[in-house]
Amino acid sequence: MTFPSLNELVRIAENGVSSAFYGAYSVLRKSVLKVLSRVFSGVVYLLVLLLKKMWKNVFLTSCDVESLKDFGIVYDLPNKPESFARGPVKIKSNDTTVTIEQGTILTTADGVEFEVVADKVLTGGSAGTIVNVIAVEAGESGNLPAETELTFRDGAPENVDETATVGAEGIDGGIRIEVTVNGNTEYWAETVEDYRQRLLVRRRNQPCGGCPTDYKLWAERFAGVSRCVPEKNYPHVGAIRCVLIKYDDTDSVTVGSAIVNEVKDYITSEDRRPITADVDVVSCTQKALDFTIDIYPNNTNVQNDVRNALKMALRSFDPGSTVRASDLTADVRAGSSAEKVTVYDIEGADYYVLSKENAEMPVIDTITWRTYSA
Numbered sequence: 001m002t003f004p005s006l007n008e009l010v011r012i013a014e015n016g017v018s019s020a021f022y023g024a025y026s027v028l029r030k031s032v033l034k035v036l037s038r039v040f041s042g043v044v045y046l047l048v049l050l051l052k053k054m055w056k057n058v059f060l061t062s063c064d065v066e067s068l069k070d071f072g073i074v075y076d077l078p079n080k081p082e083s084f085a086r087g088p089v090k091i092k093s094n095d096t097t098v099t100i101e102q103g104t105i106l107t108t109a110d111g112v113e114f115e116v117v118a119d120k121v122l123t124g125g126s127a128g129t130i131v132n133v134i135a136v137e138a139g140e141s142g143n144l145p146a147e148t149e150l151t152f153r154d155g156a157p158e159n160v161d162e163t164a165t166v167g168a169e170g171i172d173g174g175i176r177i178e179v180t181v182n183g184n185t186e187y188w189a190e191t192v193e194d195y196r197q198r199l200l201v202r203r204r205n206q207p208c209g210g211c212p213t214d215y216k217l218w219a220e221r222f223a224g225v226s227r228c229v230p231e232k233n234y235p236h237v238g239a240i241r242c243v244l245i246k247y248d249d250t251d252s253v254t255v256g257s258a259i260v261n262e263v264k265d266y267i268t269s270e271d272r273r274p275i276t277a278d279v280d281v282v283s284c285t286q287k288a289l290d291f292t293i294d295i296y297p298n299n300t301n302v303q304n305d306v307r308n309a310l311k312m313a314l315r316s317f318d319p320g321s322t323v324r325a326s327d328l329t330a331d332v333r334a335g336s337s338a339e340k341v342t343v344y345d346i347e348g349a350d351y352y353v354l355s356k357e358n359a360e361m362p363v364i365d366t367i368t369w370r371t372y373s374a
Contacts, residue, residue, distance in 0.1 A: 003052045006045045013037035013044075060199055065181050065192055068199065075202050080189035083223030085135040085142030085174030086117070086258040088167030089150060090128035095159035098122045100131055105153040106164055112141050113153065114171070122160065130167055132258065138187065139176030146170045172246075172256045173224035189223030210274035215242050218267045219281070224259045229284075229318050234356070239278040242267065243319055243359045251311075253361050255283040284319065285358050288365035290347055293332075296340040296372035303369055309335035310343070311364060320356030340372040 004012070014037040057067040072078045091100060104116040114133040122129045135142030148166040156162045175189035188195070198220060205213035212230045219228035219242055226247040234241045244255040244263060264281035266272070273279050295306055313331035317323055328343040346352045354360040 003048050006041065009041040009045050009048070010038055013041045060196065060203060065179065068192065068196060069181065071199050071203075072195070075199060077199060077202050077217065077221065079195045080175075080221065080223045082138040082176045082187035083173055083189040084138050085114075085140075085144070085171050086133065087144075087169060087171030087173075087256050088130045089114070089133055089164045089171075090167055091122060091131050091164045092126070092128040092161040093122040093124055093157075093159055096122065096124040098157055098160055100157070100160075105136070106133060106150040107153045108144070108148065108150055112144075113137070114142070114150065128165075131164075133171070134258075135171070135174055139174050142171060142174040144171040169254070169256055170252075172252075173259050175223050175248075210240075210277060214272075215240065215267065218272060219244060219263050222259060222263050222266070224255060225263060227315075231319070231356075236278075238276065239280065241359075242279065242281045243284050243361075244281065245284045245315075245361055247315060251363050253284055253286050253363055257283070282359055284361040286363045287352075287354060287360040289323070289352060289362050290366045290368070291328075291364065292344040292368045292370065294340070294342045294344055294370045294372045295338045297338075298369055298371040302336070302338050303367075306332055306336045306338055306341055307364065307367065310367075314362045314364070317354060317362055319354055319359045319361065322351050322353050323362055324351045326350070342372070344370070 014034065017033045017037050053064075057063040060068075060071055063071070069079065089106065098121070100116055100120045100122065102116055102119050106114045106116070113136040115136055117132050117134050120129065120131045144166050146166050146168050148171075150164045150166070151162055152160075152164075177188050177191055179186050179188050179192060190198075198217070201213065202217055205211070205217075207214055212232070215230040216228045219225050224246055225244050227245040229243040229245065231241045231243065233239060242263070244260060245253050246255045247253065260281055260283050264279075267281060268279050291310070293306060293310075295302055309332045310328060312335060313328050314323070316331075323346060325343040325346050328346075329341070332338075332341050332343060352362070354362060
């Protein structure tokens, strides 16, 4: 639907006034009539703006952020609030009676602080004891890779090593995106358009008591979960396995155990899970693949563009899918600026079959770039 601009309304008003008052028997000066035309146009334009806003906010595809949140209330699907990074750390001690108390603060060299979420008795040994922590502040600053060193902010307890290290799965899940709502700043764990897409999926798929879309909506309402792949009758008849996947600026697609457990508790609640369903929730495991790609021109900018297009294309697969070089070639050609590009092979072959049992999802490991010769 199109709406007239202010200049268009002024022109319409001037034409109408001139036909009514100008001529041999004009009773008003032309300058006065022009002023009146602009006044009338200004009043009408305010009404047009109001109608435009009302019309726009009727539809989920075009509404503003404020109305988007109202739709979320109607569908019981709120936006994801800012989230705090959480995960395991390893703490070593020679004493098997020491308890690391809830609220104990560990900090990085840069001053990012983490709080122990529950009391934990250390078991001793060279491997250390896994203790779960959560970032004190929300956002990406709390996301840490494995083996990052942390120290006790207020000093280590007696017989406990001063330095702790992040566990093998890392600390992740921290997301903080600034969103303006009614002139105020809020912090979400998703963009406005990502939230709009979730609401559109909900609107197009009414709850059915356990259909695949239900499981997707239940899982994807959690920060740190970008996508859920429900697998029916797996690993046996009557079972449902929900594979969680994370997409962000990094190459990792796995979801931390803390988030997996939160999602599992929510989905398997008696208020949601179909009473006869055997539901399991797991994180995907990333499978790093090597690619050989022919491109032209073969320079850094084009390589980065093709790599980003390939990364987006790999997100469309599910565990158990067959990743074909021909399919990736079509996606990369459509999504990059390369004049010529061909995905020549994957792991030295024309295709690669992702393991369904291990819930594999593909990521990029090494790309061998070759100048296009065809």
